[in-house]
Amino acid sequence: MTVLKELKKLGNKEIALHSQKFFKTGKGEYGEGDIFLGIRVPVLREFAKRNHDLEGKKLDNLIASPFHEARLTGLIILVNQYSKTKDSSEKYRLYKKYIKSFPYINNWDLVDVTCHKIIGSHLFENDRSILYKWAQHKNLWIRRISIISTFYFIKRNELDDSYKLAHILLTDKHDLIHKAVGWVLRECGKKDQKRLKLFLRKKYSSIHRTTLRYAIEKFSETERKKILKGHF
16 A cells, blocks of 8 residues: 555545635635645654655655645655754755755645754754745745744754844745744744844834734733834
8 A cells, every 4th residue: 555545544524624724725825726635743743653764756756745744744754864864965865855845845834844854954054045045035935944944043042044034034925924934033032032122123114013923922911012012
């Protein structure tokens, strides 16, 4: 039995219908045309563990599948393989494989669950300039990858790239970028709230309200109200 056939057996029509609405798959929406099997993420993670050694065409086919959960499973397997290997050349191969998979990383969960664990991890000790090219890419998901990948840096107390990329993406027109930037800024604030307040004060006139609301979630209610009014 193929891996995809095994996955299909785990599907649930009711969950699939809910997922199609939740991930905005209607005409003109960001996830237009995506197809769901109806499988919860914890189940997919367990399935990925059981198939951790999937390689070559089998893994490629999973990542390129028309089914959302199959693509996510393939990417999780890629993440697991990257995190387990100690070989630098193998890590580089998996990093490049992830980049080649960009055409199939076409929804926010596929980005958020995986990119920082491969892209962020690999670039932590390497040249990060590619992130700045991706931040200006015409593809929404590649722009989101650029900023979400910096979660890996933030956890290690390196905030500079997150702020620089946030600055580039502040003028982005898509709601999913507004949210991503706000989310990253919120995490930066957990490390250094004063620096976040300084950034928000400087960028207040150009920052989207969605971004701002996400960024200040961890502030006190009193501070949130003041900041939303521009009172720093």
